[in-house]
Amino acid sequence: MSTLIRPPKVDPVKSNIENTLELTQLTDIDPNLFTNTRELWHPPGARGLYGGCVIAQSLAAAQRTVPKNFTGHSMHCYFVLAGSSEMPVIYHVEHVREGRSFATRTVQARQRGAIIFTTTISFVRENSGGKLKLEHSTTMPDVPDPVENIDDFRAPQGSQGPFQSQRIDIENNDSPEIHTKRIRQWIRARGKISESGGHEAHLSALAYMSDSYFVGTIARVHKVWRFTPPGKDGKPTVDADVLKKLLEMDDDDIRKLPGMDDELIKRIRERQRTGKWDQPDPRPEIGMMVSLDHTIFFHNPRDFRADEWMYTEMESPWTGDGRGLVIQRMFTRDGKLIATCVQEGMCRLKQPADSKL
Structure with a gap:
């Protein structure tokens, strides 16, 4: 069974991605325990369920344990084991710190008692930086606007999945300098995220989308x-x-x-x-490609909508020894930097038949 409790009917007031990421709080057992309300997605050919599901639901669970005036500003994640979409995921939130300006939570996602994913999330009290502060941001490059009224079958779960994406041509695609290439796309959640979801729903949606084709950047820039x-x-x-x-x-x-x-x-x-x-x-051909860790730094976390077009670009500064590193920047359509993400993944090529490795 893929859920612990029979799923309720889909809430038509909420967007597709809100229903996808819905959690059930197991209050009768422990108020810090949560589980997926609906079946999680397993991409065809993948070793386990879509990592963005676990990232986003871990964030959603942690957000429900902090005061409303605290906002997630960073999360550091590790994928420990491949998760299965055929059984429930139990999320255990641990209260690490309750400070005046910052609060810290760790979340362990478990299946059959084994940890499949772990993350530490830091929350900051709104407007705690004071009136006088340092500010700067990288700028969004000039890129073609997204095209309305077309769809992309690559998005998770097909054309009816929880978000849309549109690719832009790879910048510097023919350059021998691999690290200068940029994988670019527009993304947004389908429909309209409900007002009741608050900023938390938009952060969870962004976290879900941040894992889309992230580690795959390595294969794209190397053209394998x-x-x-x-x-x-x-x-x-x-x-x-x-x-x-x-x-x-x-x-x-x-x-x-x-x-x-x-x-x-x-x-x-x-x-x-x-x-x-x-x-x-x-x-060459990819033999194995899996995410090892995933970090998100949220910038301006209450000043964007995940159901409006966001521009993302990814680059790989290094690949070697069967691993690769990818950096992703996410902007609002009007150019505001809203997140920086970093992921390291295993990226092993298929070896010759006579290889001893």
Whole structure:
């Protein structure tokens, strides 16, 4: 069973992402225990459930244990084990500190008694910085505006998922300087987040979206395969539904997808024309890619809406020894920096058959 308690009907007043992230407080057992109200999403082909679910619900649980005038400003997360979407997640919030200006919470997400995820979240009292303060911020680059009234099937759970995303062409995509490339997109929660959700709902929604294709930046900037080309029997190992969707798309739309380039588009068209794949591309292929940790610094946490378009850009300053680091900046449409995220992930290539590693 994927939830501890039978889920109630979806609340039509709340947005899709609010219903997705809804928590049930287990007050009769412990007021600091929470569990997912609805089934969590497991991306096709992934080792475990979507990490953004656990990040966002851990934040949501912690937010319910601090005063209303305290706001989350940073969270430091570690993915310990792959979570399963087929069983409930129990979130235990521990009160580490209750200060005048700052409060600290740790949250452990458990399944079958084992910790699958842990995070430490710091909250700051609103307006505690005083009237006189230092201020500066990096600026948002000039980028094409999002296009209204189109959708993107890549978003979690398909076109009816809790948020939308639109890719922008990769900046410096052909540069030999990998660290100068920028993976860019617009994102927003679907529908309108309810007033009752408060700023907490917008922060949780941002946390959910921050994990979308985050570690995948490493594969994109290195232009390596993110899914398996045809096997030795000539049959594609790409998910059949994804392949069908790719074959229906035009070239410009395919180019917006992660890991896609003109060479792959050529192979897709060959598949469409002949029903067969051509010879496999000689490029390396990802053997394993999983997130190890995830940090979010929230800037201006009460001064944005997650259901309005937000611009994000990702870069990878370093990759090596089977791991990679990615930095993400998130802006409001009018250019206000609202979050900086950092993630390290395992990124191992498939090794030759005669490799001893």
